[in-house]
Amino acid sequence: MTTPLTVTRIAHASQLITLGDLRVLTDPWFTQNATYYPGEPVVRTVETLGPLNALVISHEHYDHCDLDALVAGGFDLSTPLFGPGTVTALAATKGFTNLHTIEAWETARVGDLTVTATPGKHGVHEVTFVIAAHGRTVFFGGDSLHIPELDQIPERFDHIDLAILPVNGLCIRPAGLRQVVMDAEQAADLTAVLKPTLAVPHHYAFHSGFLGDRMITKGDRDPRHYTDALGRIAPEINTRIVLPGVEVTVP
Structure with missing residues (x-):
């Protein structure tokens, strides 16, 4: 019997993934500030998350690593937290106690859950x-660029059931429009390599506010550009744009 696998988009790159009886939260973000706006409803509060088996964080940027909100919301700081050294070092200063530092191609296990860090590239270490x-496998892309090392994933792992990928191609205006997140076409190319049962885009609704969008960041906020690209590149792969709060079951 296949273990149930579901994903619920909370907002941005914050996803609640269940693999059978295990519940994993990725890249938490529950608040906003003057230049970071989710651009979509944040459908859960920290207080309504319920018990989690693990917290997985790709890098220390505020919109992916909102540790202060977790602490303020009474989150269980003994929950296993997986991330690179930049994240676990920060988490230790916030009082988190069950830290698992993993860098690219390193693996950590807690009970039946296995988390492997795969390569990433962004504006900071990621x-x-x-x-x-339980025989189910999820790739979580944080907000990385598509780098060649990610194409090695199918050589190292069995079939990917669910791939969650960023798609907004975020560029930094003061840095000459330097791109720091994969765009729709690049995400579709990576999806074609991974060959998941289901692919879900994320990291597209975010914006920097009226002035910030014109002075700081530039990004594509339409996830249909990704699904259209995937339809051209790998039409055999199922994809779905998921609204916040909707639970999706992966076949």
């Missing part, structure tokens, strides 16, 4: 993840 338990 890893992506392969999350596995």
Whole structure:
């Protein structure tokens, strides 16, 4: 019997993934500030998350690593937290006690859950993840660029059931429009390599506010550009744009 696998988009790159009886939260973000706006409803509060088996964080940027909100919301700081050294060092200063530092191609296990850090590239140090338990496997792309090392994932892992990828091609205006996140076409190319049962885009609704969008960041906020690209590049792969709060079951 296949273990149930579901994903619920909370907002941005914050996803609640269940693999059977295990519940994993990725890249938490529950608040906003003057230049970071989710651009979509944040459908859960920290207080309504419920018990989690793990917290997986790709890098320390505020919109992916909102540790202050977790602490303020009474989150259980003994929950296993997986991330690169930049994340676990920060988490230790916030009082988190069950820290698992993993860098690219390193693996850590807690009970039936296995988390492998896979390569990533962003404006700061980042890893992506392969999350596995009970025969189900999820790739979580954080907000990385598509780098060649990610194409090695199919050589190292069995079939990917669910791939969650960023798609907004975020560029930094003061840095000459330097791109720091994969765009729709690049995400579709990576999806074609991974060959998941289901692919879900994320990291597209975010914006920097009226002035910030014109002075700081530039990004594509339409996830249909990704699904259209995937339809051209790998039409055999199922994809779905998921609204916040909707639970999706992966076949």
